[in-house]
Amino acid sequence: MFQNYFPYELVGPIKRYSHKLINFFYPYIHISFAEYDGDGDGGDDYFERSHAYAAIKRYLNAHSTNQARRLRANVVGDDDAAVVLTMANHEEVTDEFNGVKLWWSSGETIPSTQTISWGPREAEKRYFSLTFHRRFRDTICGEYLRHVLEEGKAIAVKERRRKLYTNSKGSESDYFSRRRSLWSNVAFDHPATFRTLAMDPDKKKEIVDDLLNFSESKDYYKSVGKAWKRGYLLHGPPGTGKSTMIAAMANLLEYDVYDLELTAVKDNTELRKLLIDTSGKSIIVIEDIDCSLDLTGQREKKKEQEDGGGDKKKDEEKDALKEKLKKLEEKKPSEVTLSGLLNFIDGLWSACGGERIIVFTTNYVEKLDPALIRRGRMDKHIELSYCGFEAFKVLAKNYLDVEHHDLYFRKIRQLLEETSMTPADVAENLMPKLRGEDKESCLERLVKALEEAKTKAEEEEKLKAEKLAKQDTQIPLGSKEHA
Ligand SMILES: Nc1ncnc2c1ncn2[C@@H]1O[C@H](COP(=O)(O)OP(=O)(O)OP(=O)(O)O)[C@@H](O)[C@H]1O
Numbered sequence: 001m002f003q004n005y006f007p008y009e010l011v012g013p014i015k016r017y018s019h020k021l022i023n024f025f026y027p028y029i030h031i032s033f034a035e036y037d038g039d040g041d042g043g044d045d046y047f048e049r050s051h052a053y054a055a056i057k058r059y060l061n062a063h064s065t066n067q068a069r070r071l072r073a074n075v076v077g078d079d080d081a082a083v084v085l086t087m088a089n090h091e092e093v094t095d096e097f098n099g100v101k102l103w104w105s106s107g108e109t110i111p112s113t114q115t116i117s118w119g120p121r122e123a124e125k126r127y128f129s130l131t132f133h134r135r136f137r138d139t140i141c142g143e144y145l146r147h148v149l150e151e152g153k154a155i156a157v158k159e160r161r162r163k164l165y166t167n168s169k170g171s172e173s174d175y176f177s178r179r180r181s182l183w184s185n186v187a188f189d190h191p192a193t194f195r196t197l198a199m200d201p202d203k204k205k206e207i208v209d210d211l212l213n214f215s216e217s218k219d220y221y222k223s224v225g226k227a228w229k230r231g232y233l234l235h236g237p238p239g240t241g242k243s244t245m246i247a248a249m250a251n252l253l254e255y256d257v258y259d260l261e262l263t264a265v266k267d268n269t270e271l272r273k274l275l276i277d278t279s280g281k282s283i284i285v286i287e288d289i290d291c292s293l294d295l296t297g298q299r300e301k302k303k304e305q306e307d308g309g310g311d312k313k314k315d316e317e318k319d320a321l322k323e324k325l326k327k328l329e330e331k332k333p334s335e336v337t338l339s340g341l342l343n344f345i346d347g348l349w350s351a352c353g354g355e356r357i358i359v360f361t362t363n364y365v366e367k368l369d370p371a372l373i374r375r376g377r378m379d380k381h382i383e384l385s386y387c388g389f390e391a392f393k394v395l396a397k398n399y400l401d402v403e404h405h406d407l408y409f410r411k412i413r414q415l416l417e418e419t420s421m422t423p424a425d426v427a428e429n430l431m432p433k434l435r436g437e438d439k440e441s442c443l444e445r446l447v448k449a450l451e452e453a454k455t456k457a458e459e460e461e462k463l464k465a466e467k468l469a470k471q472d473t474q475i476p477l478g479s480k481e482h483a
């Protein structure tokens with residue numbers, strides 16, 4: 001009825017003026033921070049979680065959860081089971097900044113229509129909303145928000161649990177979820193440190209200094225126009241502490257570890273994607289590099305030739321290599337090429353910024369392609385070798401808390417000079433086997449094991465010499481016959 005008499009032309013102006021009137025009397029400003037913002041161009045950034053949202057969440061967790069009455073609990077970590085409380089949806093908390101009061105609330109918009117969800121954005125649009133008096137607009141939008149974001153970031157650094165990432169193949173459905181990373185991760189809790197790593201102290205110090213120097217040289221790398229990365233090649237027989245050293249490196253620098261399984265990477269494109277997907281402050285590890293590339297085919301041929309040529313490599317080393325190659329052949333052949341890998345080491349991904357360390361390990365450094373290990377690619381070659389006396393002292397301190405022993409230490413020093421035993425075996429012998437086993441009997445066990453190893457090595461040496469002598473006497477005979 002009213003519509004019939006009301007002049008339609010007035011609806012617009014009245015709406016406009018009432019809006020102005022409300023604005024005039026309503027002195028508050030609302031700002032909302034969505035969890036997934038994106039720039040609206042429909043690119044992948046839509047799937048990226050807003051950094052501001054994450055920082056605000058941490059800030060509010062730290063400052064305001066004691067005010068909120070309804071909280072959401074998350075349990076993080078498995079050993080200490082710390083509970084992290086976050087304010088629940090539609091809760092409101094207050095904050096104060098330089099005497100200005102403001103209100104934070106959290107909310108969630110539920111999609112009105114049923115849509116097929118590609119990411120979490122359609123399913124749940126969470127946001128934080130900030131309300132404050134418009135008089136303080138400049139302070140809040142400038143100083144206060146900067147303060148919140150900085151503090152949120154600082155909390156993130158403090159709380160950061162380091163992670164171990166692997167790229168072993170996930171389930172097919174991973175490919176449908178575009179937000180899922182190519183890497184899967186678990187918390188990284190390896191206890192190894194450089195203090196507990198058994199090796200020559202001078203060598204150890206050199207490596208620690210090198211790592212620390214690298215992590216502090218951001219400006220230097222920038223000034224010389226080099227990507228902020230450093231390559232290490234760790235080589236040595238199995239059980240000499242290569243993997244342990246990587247863990248110690250990660251613990252020293254507080255970096256994440258990306259354990260790159262090259263045989264699970266389809267091709268160079270996937271390799272590039274994986275590497276671009278790594279974060280700064282990380283160690284990228286490729287273990288057993290000699291067995292990971294499709295060079296292995298050539299390598300095996302070469303090896304056979306060497307065998308035929310009467311190479312005197314230890315038999316067990318050959319067996320170990322054969323075993324590794326066999327395992328690899330069972331898997332699908334990888335199409336990652338040496339040149340793809342070299343391109344990446346040379347800094348295809350260096351545009352991503354942030355410091356990265358890349359570590360290769362191998363048992364057979366002499367078998368690696370020289371292109372892979374030349375200086376500049378691998379900045380530092382570190383040899384981890386059989387246990388020496390200094391390394392033993394570290395293990396004795398770690399495992400038995402013994403720093404000196406008149407009788408045993410002298411004996412062990414001599415035996416270690418005469419025979420080769422890996423730190424892994426030394427450690428195994430030193431470790432108390434029975435509850436309350438005394439230190440002497442552990443040291444005694446090590447002495448026995450070393451003596452056994454020595455006799456065994458001597459016997460093998462003797463057998464080999466006999467075999468060679470036999471061959472030497474047979475060959476001239478055979479060649480005479482043919483002639
Ligand atoms: N230098 C070392 N210092 C302390 N512990 C060591 C050292 N080397 C080996 N160990 C012990 O031996 C175990 C095996 O060592 P690790 O896995 O680091 O050997 P690796 O060199 O990586 O061998 P592989 O070539 O087979 O991968 C570790 O769990 C560690 O406890």
Ligand SMILES: [Mg+2]
Pocket residue numbers: 242243244287361
């Ligand atoms: Mg290892």
